[in-house]
Amino acid sequence: MTSTNTSPLLSFLLTHEEAFKSRARLASLYSDFRAQASTNPDGYVANVSAWRKALADAARAGLLPGGDLLVVKTGEELLRELEMAGWGRPGALGAVVNDAVAKGEMIPLAHFLQQRHSIYSRNRISPWSVLTWGLRQLGVLGAESSSEDRLVVGEFVVKANVEVPTSLLSDLSKSASTSGPALIHSRSTFAAALSHCFSMHTPLTDRDTDILLTHLSRDLHSCAYEPISGTIKFVAPNQSISAFADLDPVSENDVAIARLKSLILALEMEVPALEVRVAALDTAAREAVVEKNTAKARASLRSKKLAAATLEKRRETLHQLQDVYARIEAAADNVEIVRVMQASAGVLRDLNREIGGAEGAEEVVDKLRDEMERADEVTGVLTEGAVSGAVDEGEVDEEFEALEKEESEKEEKEEAEKTKARFEELEKLEKERKEKEEAQKEDHVPDTDREQEAQKESVVAS
Incomplete structure (x- = not known):
């Protein structure tokens, strides 16, 4: 279904989107299906949903x-990328965007970044009310009756x-320790942490990062974000923040820690690059020596020396x-420990006050102890009347002797039955022996009844 002139966007849709793999569905998706909103509502919703999912998936790719x-x-440009031989351009893409905007599934970029209320707030003024008016002016709203679907130009x-x-970004705070420095990021360290949270072949743009930080800080209240310095401070895993509570603002210390972490990240990325350059220059110098190219070898060695010196300085820095950051983390941990100890001391003080100290x-x-002694006295009084009902030991002895006699008679009976069985077995063996002897005499066969004798002895022994 694809061709050599198919755009990467269209190739992606035809390969990964189930709705775009059928020619019948493609005909419907690329048609002007706006009239179906009244004639075939289910078909209209299915087409709008398929386009909305396709655009979201393609954006994420x-x-x-x-x-x-x-x-x-x-x-x-979007319409041109979606144009396909045999089907042309999608005839109702403007209605798809309008429907998504009306339902809040696509939000105008400017409104998203500038509005102060959460996108989940029910009482806020609709951020796309102005856009709706603009769409009406462009003829997008009410387009079912229009002969042309006009796709508004915008970013959503x-x-x-x-x-x-x-x-997935919640793992940033959940996986981090509760110390302050571990919860603080600059934009660069935040972007580096993103790569560990979800896998994408295409990195996030700066605008994507702005959107995520706005959503995390304003809508989810999971971090505080200071745009001027680019400092992000996540909520600690054990800290519960109300949806309407103000987070602790980013302080100057937070900004300094974020810059320190950003510088460490930059050096951690620069050191491997310098190591590669030093190794490459060393290889180039050796190859030049083999080629008898003295000038090239000496130039490579000079560059190697400079790169090695720079590498050593970067490593030392x-x-x-890293040592400074480790000390900051240790100091932050000490502060937290002292705070916990102070709080614990207050709890113990309050509990001791409730008890009244050692005297209390x-x-x-x-x-x-007094009440336990009283309870014992009451128990003694209640059990005095039960002394007259003591057990007669003579009756106990008689019943015990009867049980012993019954058990003895039972054992004697069992032994007699065993003895009788043994004698019956002996008689049987003896009879079999005699019959065998008779048979041997008639056939002149030597006596071989040792096995029967052994069996007989075994029975007698048992």
């Missing part, structure tokens, strides 16, 4: 115009695409910064 993973950029945040990575505990123990 980085195949839409603009290259953003969380944004759909509509307009002429795909809500589903934002929610997928942010659900990295070690120093002794008083409680004395009272408990």
Whole structure:
């Protein structure tokens, strides 16, 4: 179904989207199906849902115009990328975008980034009310009666695409320790951490990062974000934040820690690159020596020396910064330990106050001992009347002797039965022996009844 002129976007849809693998569905998807909203509502919803999912998946794959993973950029370029031989351009894509915007499944980018209320807030003013008016002016709304579907040019945040990575991003705070430095990120360390949260062949753009940080801080209240310095501070795993509570703002110390971590990350990326360069220059110098190219060899060695010196300085700086960060983490842990100890001391103080100290505990123990003694006295009084009903030991002895006699008679009977069985077995063996002897005499066969004798002895022994 694909051709050599098929765009990467269209190839992706034809390969990965189930709705685009059938020619019958393609005919419906590329048709102007706006009239189905009244004549065939189920078919209309199915087509709109298929296009909406296709656009979201293609965006997440980085195949839409603009290259953003969380944004759909509509307009002429998108229509051109979707154009297919035999079907032309999709005839109702404007209605698809309008439906998604109306349902809040696509949100205008400017409104998403600028609005102060959460996208999940029920009482907020609709951020796309102005856009709706604009769509009406462009003839997109009410397009069922229009002869042409006009796709508005704009950029829209795909809500589903934002929610997928942010659900995984919660691992950033859950997997981190509860110390402050581990919960603080710069934009660069945040982007590096993203690669460990979900797998994408195309990296997030700066705009994608802005969208995610806005969603995390404003809508989910899982972090505090300071855009000017680019500092992010996540909520600790054991910290519960109300949906409407203000998070602790980013402090100057947080900004300093974020910059320190960003610098460490930059050096950690630079050191391996320098190591590769040093190795490459060393190889080049050796090859030049083999080729008898003295000038090239000496130039490679000079460059190697400079790169090696730079590498050594970067390593030393990295070690120093890592040591500083380790000390900051240790200090933050100490602060947390002291806070916990102070809180624990307060709890113990309150509990001791409730008890009344050692004197209060002794008083409680004395009272408990007195009440236990009273309880024993009451028990003694209640059990005095039961003494007259003591058991007659003579009756116990008689019943015991009767049980012994019964058991003895039972054993004698069992032994007699065993003896009788043994004698019957002996008689049987003796009879068989005699019959065998008679048979041997008649056939002149030597006596071979040792086995029967052994069996007889075994029975007697048992």
